Structure formats: C-alpha cells, structure tokens
Amino acid sequence: MFLSHRAAAAARVIGTVGAAAALSIGAADTALACSISDFSAAAVCDAGKGVIRVTDKDASGTPATVRLYMQLSMPGGERLVDTKTIEHPTAQGVSVDLIPLDWYAGETFRVHVTAGGKVDDDIQPMTVVADETCKSSGPSSPAPATPSAHPSSASSATPTTPPSPAQSSGAAAVPGASSAPSPAGGGSGLAETGADSGTTVIAGIAAALVVWRRML
Known part of the structure; x- marks a missing residue:
C-alpha cells in the first residue's frame, strides 16, 4: 500500500512536468507561427x-508572397x-519594394499576403x-525663359537677303532706259546725216548745169 502511494505521487509529478513541457512547446510554436501581424506596408x-x-x-x-x-x-x-516573394524572413525584418504603375496623392493600394x-x-x-511622399525628391521643372524687355539692335534688325544669281543675271541683261526724250517723228542721227548728203548732191548738180550753159 505504501508503494502504491509513492507510485501515485510520482505519476502526478511526471504528469505535471509533462503538461508544463507541452504547454511550453505549444507556446513556443505559437510565438514562432507566421501571421498577418508580422507584415506591414508603407508608401515610401x-x-x-x-x-x-x-x-x-x-x-x-x-x-511569403506579397501582391500589390x-x-x-x-x-x-x-x-x-x-x-514579390520574401524567401527568408527574419525576426529583425526583411523588406521588398513593390512598384506601382503611377504615383499621386490619395492613391490607394491593397497588399495581399500568402505564406x-x-x-x-x-x-x-x-x-x-x-x-x-516623394514631393521633394522628384525632378524639378525648369523655370520658363523670360523674354528680354530690351532686345538688342542686332537681333531686332531685319537681315537683308542678297539677290539670287537668277535675279542678278536678269537685271544685267536688261539695258537701262534712257532718260533723254526721243526726237519727234522717231528720227535719229542717221536720218539727219542722210538729209544733209542729199542737199549737197542737188547743189553740185545745179553748179554743173550753170557751168555747162556758160560753155554753150
């Protein structure tokens, strides 16, 4: 009977220790179990x-696999x-960057995790x-160019376009018009010379006739 009490007591001790060990293992497994609370997301x-x-x-x-x-x-x-996939997460934290299509204030994203x-x-x-977010890091737009209030004379002057070779040759081929008036009746110096020569011939014939009459 005495041995039975000792065996019963030992059994109770062993049972208590075993239960405590099982609780400790279960608590450890629970602490190491993956859950959604292990994950966080931020727009950076x-x-x-x-x-x-x-x-x-x-x-x-x-x-774990994360989808944006x-x-x-x-x-x-x-x-x-x-x-993206996180292959080897740790208690200290492992991060991956998901790339959105665009980026503007108020845009909303849902991140889904499977692990x-x-x-x-x-x-x-x-x-x-x-x-x-990213407001100060984005590329700055160049300032618009301000036109000068006093443009230089060189830039405001209209450049003179030189005449083309065709225009130059055409101008050289056309003689300039004379400013002197044309003689009346369309006469020229040659017409006047012809009139003088005819008068001289008539005078010569008249002189020859006078000499011929005297000889008779």
Missing part, C-alpha cells in the same frame, strides 16, 4: 521613386500591378500615398 520614396515597401518580421522564416493591387476609381475595381498555408490575408489598413 526610394531615390526619388515612389514604392510600396512591405516588411516581413516572421521569426519562423516562412517564405491598385484601387481603381470604379466601385470594387482594382488591378494587380506587382508581385505557407498559414497566412492568406490583406495587410490592414490599406496603403495610401500621402501628399508629401
């Missing part, structure tokens, strides 16, 4: 480019824009692009 600026950065702090190291959905203006509309059959859920809340 990376070298002047907007990205959705997803961080996985899963201590169990379960590989852009919310459209139509009710319930969305579009898958990027997918080892343990997680199939969205990161809450949805990620929204803030007004100041």
